[in-house]
Amino acid sequence: MTYPGRRSYDEGCIAAHALDLVGDRWALLVVRELMLGPRRFSDLRAGLPGVSANVLARRLEEMEAAGIVIPAARGYALTPAGEGLWPVIRALAAWGARQPGHDPARFISPTALMLSMRVTCARARAGTHLVEMRAGEEIFTIATAPGSYGVTRGPGRTAPAGLVFAGGTNALAAAVYGAQPLAEVAAAGMIAFRGDAAEGQGFLDLFALPPPQPAGST
């Protein structure tokens, strides 16, 4: 019921305090899954195939106590504090992309792909696109413009998307980050594409996973 002996770093350091709240196994990945909107318990399990039900339930309970997650009509949602973890996840993703050992053949959740694209998009070069991405059963809408990038769960509410990509999440990830041209990927049936071919290729060209190397300071 309650977890009195919750393990703490017992430091005054604010980073250690953050890790006291979201440093447990799976915690930040649960936040990742909630980042684009509320999810049911079973949605979370689908997006995190490695987590067991009891651990997930406990994480949700703990994060609810910490004010990070809140029960919502359709499952669980992030509180503003939980949404504030986006810079943490973004920094982890940006760093993780540069570390060797990453294997894109392993399971990628639809939400994880959408967030990785939000991290890696070269916004400065972006044209204006309205894109629908169908990753398995899940639908997302991406809107780009020079310098800006937005993604929401669900089909676009205002206008029909000019570009539509559909397929398994890993196949979509390969199309987005791989070197193979869209025409070939679509022709091979790996993913389905609808829209202007040149615009579709231009959209995909915005995304790249950097190879190993540099860092940032300050």
Place this chain on the structure above:
Amino acid sequence: MTYPGRRSYDEGCIAAHALDLVGDRWALLVVRELMLGPRRFSDLRAGLPGVSANVLARRLEEMEAAGIVIPAARGYALTPAGEGLWPVIRALAAWGARQPGHDPARFISPTALMLSMRVTCARARAGTHLVEMRAGEEIFTIATAPGSYGVTRGPGRTAPAGLVFAGGTNALAAAVYGAQPLAEVAAAGMIAFRGDAAEGQGFLDLFALPPPQPAGST
């Protein structure tokens, strides 16, 4: 010796990959301690009083295998990949500072204080200061200018510092982040101060821990 069964999230997600590398307990706090330069095993233990010797040894071994840490002449140092974790730690600290439950009376390592100041400094308002901070046995030099902030371990190499603060790390943290004026803090003997009083106060005024609340998007 080796850890064949190392637990992995087994996902293609780049954030999950990052957590596979630095998600273990203590890992990011070890990186924190190394962030301002190499440290010996015993230095790390002093900065992380909660970690036991075997766990610390194992983390160092694992992080060395992951290319994050490297044995150095004087202990352990970060590789470029390890230094690249600064944005992660910065984001955690910025978020953690806004979460309730933070207790600045608990142990704060000298390195942790220096990094928290680097995170919370209002650079835009910064004047030009050269500051020596003596936190317990450890000495750091901070150089600020409008829009910029730098901290290095050790006494300044070029010019003598105009401001010198000395005391226990927690007392320094209280002086930096508390509301009490420098004159009172120094008069009460909580910390020692040398330099121009008004400039010293102006320097301390650059730092503040935000109360709970907002978030960031993108």
Place this chain on the structure above:
DNA sequence: CAGAATCCCCACCGATACTG
């Protein structure tokens, strides 16, 4: 079907003692 509760097992964590 959603999700909570319970079981067992094991890897990891944490503390102490020990060694070169």
Place this chain on the structure above:
DNA sequence: CAGTATCGGTGGGGATTCTG
């Protein structure tokens, strides 16, 4: 000082079951 050895405790992973 810089770790290693050992051992008990705990939290995570998996499966099963119960309830609404």
